[in-house]
Amino acid sequence: MDIGIDGRVDTGAAANVGAVQNDTLRSARFRLEREAHWRQLDELVTRAEKGGTAALGYDEVRNLAAGYRQAMNSLSVARDISLDRALIAYLESLCARAYLVVYAPQESLGGxxxxxxxxxxxxxxxxxxxxxxxxxxxxxxxxxxxxxxxxxxxxxxxxxxxxxxxxxxxxxxxxxxxxxxxxxxxxxxxxxxxxxxxxxxxxxxxxxxxxxxxxxxxxxxxxxxxxxxxxxxxxxxxxxxxxxxxxxxxxxxxxxxxxxxxxxxxxxxxxxxxxxxxxxxxxxxxxxxxxxxxxxxxxxxxxxxxxxxxxxxxxxxxxxxxxxxxxxxxxxxxxxxxxxxxxxxxxxxxxxxxxxxx
Incomplete structure (x- = not known):
């Protein structure tokens, strides 16, 4: 807690510190519950970016589509409850990359x-x-x-x-x-x-x-x-x-x-x-x-x-x-x-x- 110059406790500052700590804990808990799915999606997206969706098996393509939907839902929740900006930026980047892999035309330059x-x-x-x-x-x-x-x-x-x-x-x-x-x-x-x-x-x-x-x-x-x-x-x-x-x-x-x-x-x-x-x-x-x-x-x-x-x-x-x-x-x-x-x-x-x- 903070003590003012007059010796009284600064309850406002204490409340702010508590709110920041609470947001940090909430973000950490939110990330811990979903991070495994995000990592799996990131791995699939990276492989698809290097070799196209043809490099993925049938189950992996299905997991890619499902992971994209879950990541979009996580991004929506993160924005609604105002989680930390670093987490939101990470999810935005991941969703943008997954969108291009899922929806962009998968055709080579030769094609x-x-x-x-x-x-x-x-x-x-x-x-x-x-x-x-x-x-x-x-x-x-x-x-x-x-x-x-x-x-x-x-x-x-x-x-x-x-x-x-x-x-x-x-x-x-x-x-x-x-x-x-x-x-x-x-x-x-x-x-x-x-x-x-x-x-x-x-x-x-x-x-x-x-x-x-x-x-x-x-x-x-x-x-x-x-x-x-x-x-x-x-x-x-x-x-x-x-x-x-x-x-x-x-x-x-x-x-x-x-x-x-x-x-x-x-x-x-x-x-x-x-x-x-x-x-x-x-x-x-x-x-x-x-x-x-x-x-x-x-x-x-x-x-x-x-x-x-x-x-x-x-x-x-x-x-x-x-x-x-x-x-x-x-x-x-x-x-x-x-x-x-x-x-x-x-x-x-x-x-x-x-x-x-x-």
């Missing part, structure tokens, strides 16, 4: 990647018919306009194509020089090809990121940028066609262009999904519509990035190593058939199964 490739991306593509139409329309219209304008007046080439991209391949170049850029020995050293492939991937990725991110502005900037890339394509094709190299440049473009140009159009489609959410939100608010459309839009962006990686490898290596125009066309359009088959057919069985389950 998530496989599900994305086999179901998520193909299904997102099939749900994006209108945005894909917008993306490919922009590219095709741009290519047609660029070809027509440069076919009638070659000076348009200098308007559409930046000098660093033309690299002396201009309407003023001779047919022999243009042919040499298609079939000439551009250097087959592996280091040079790897560097060239990395440059192309970086360049194309920048374009795709711009097209995708600008789509949120009601899709118009994405459409314009995709249209402009089509103008460049049409201008290049017209320049070679005027020199009698139409078939040759078609093969030269096919081997990588089928994949690369499709990636640009798909990135435009991803941006268009965001833009359409802003322009036509429907019954949702614009924020909700953006959140809803973003799921498929991001999958389209991932697809475009994957296609760009493959296009960069093809353009940096195969296009330099394979000189026969026939095989360039076979490889390029064969890749197109692969993309179409994957995106149109993959994931249909899983979707049917889900609908049947409903």
């Amino acid at each position: 998530l990647t496989a599900r994305l490739l086999l179901q998520g991306i193909p299904q997102a593509v099939r749900r994006s018919a209108l945005p894909l139409f917008i993306g490919f329309l922009a590219l095709i219209l741009g290519a047609a306009a660029g070809y027509k304008l440069c076919q009638n007046d070659p000076s348009w080439f200098y308007t559409f194509v930046p000098p660093e991209l033309a690299d002396q391949r201009t309407p003023d170049a001779s047919a022999d020089y243009l042919r040499s850029t298609i079939y000439g020995d551009e250097g087959h050293d592996s280091d040079r090809l790897a560097a060239f492939s990395a440059f192309l991937f970086s360049h194309n990725t920048t374009i795709v990121i711009l097209i995708f991110t600008l789509g949120i502005f009601v899709s118009v900037p994405s459409f314009i940028l995709t249209f402009y890339n089509g103008l460049i394509l049409g201008a290049f094709f017209a320049m070679f066609a005027r020199r009698g190299l139409g078939y040759d440049v078609f093969a030269w473009l096919s081997i990588h262009g089928v994949t690369e140009l499709a990636a640009i159009a798909i990135a435009c489609a991803g941006g268009a999904r965001l833009g359409l959410a802003v322009l036509l939100p429907g019954a949702r608010t614009r924020k909700e519509a953006l959140r809803h459309q973003a799921h498929d839009a991001v999958k389209l962006a991932i697809l475009a990035a994957l296609m760009l990686i493959i296009a960069a490898v093809i353009e940096g290596f195969l296009r330099q190593l394979i000189q026969d125009p026939f095989w360039r066309i076979v490889i390029g359009w064969g890749m197109g058939v692969f993309w179409m088959s994957w995106l149109l057919l993959a994931g249909r069985g899983s979707k049917t199964s889900r609908e049947a389950a409903r």
Whole structure:
């Protein structure tokens, strides 16, 4: 007990000390009665965190679920009777870890990647018919306009194509020089090809990121940028066609262009999904519509990035190593058939199964 300066007992201080001692005893008793269950749960959670629930047996999984419920009940009681904070913090941490083990998706990174490739991306593509139409329309219209304008007046080439991209391949170049850029020995050293492939991937990725991110502005900037890339394509094709190299440049473009140009159009489609959410939100608010459309839009962006990686490898290596125009066309359009088959057919069985389950 405490004695004041006047010699009287400080009953308030004594009561406080007694209350603290009582709370400490109550917490110790509460913990002693339940600590064995908490330790068992902690051990099961730790094992599941390291090896997944597959590492646990049937009885252990059942004990894990029961232990989680008991720990949640203990946490609720501890909060209600205001036990010490250290005990409450311990229970909160244990319950949070157990919740993630019991309720979070138990799937490896490989499983998530496989599900994305086999179901998520193909299904997102099939749900994006209108945005894909917008993306490919922009590219095709741009290519047609660029070809027509440069076919009638070659000076348009200098308007559409930046000098660093033309690299002396201009309407003023001779047919022999243009042919040499298609079939000439551009250097087959592996280091040079790897560097060239990395440059192309970086360049194309920048374009795709711009097209995708600008789509949120009601899709118009994405459409314009995709249209402009089509103008460049049409201008290049017209320049070679005027020199009698139409078939040759078609093969030269096919081997990588089928994949690369499709990636640009798909990135435009991803941006268009965001833009359409802003322009036509429907019954949702614009924020909700953006959140809803973003799921498929991001999958389209991932697809475009994957296609760009493959296009960069093809353009940096195969296009330099394979000189026969026939095989360039076979490889390029064969890749197109692969993309179409994957995106149109993959994931249909899983979707049917889900609908049947409903």
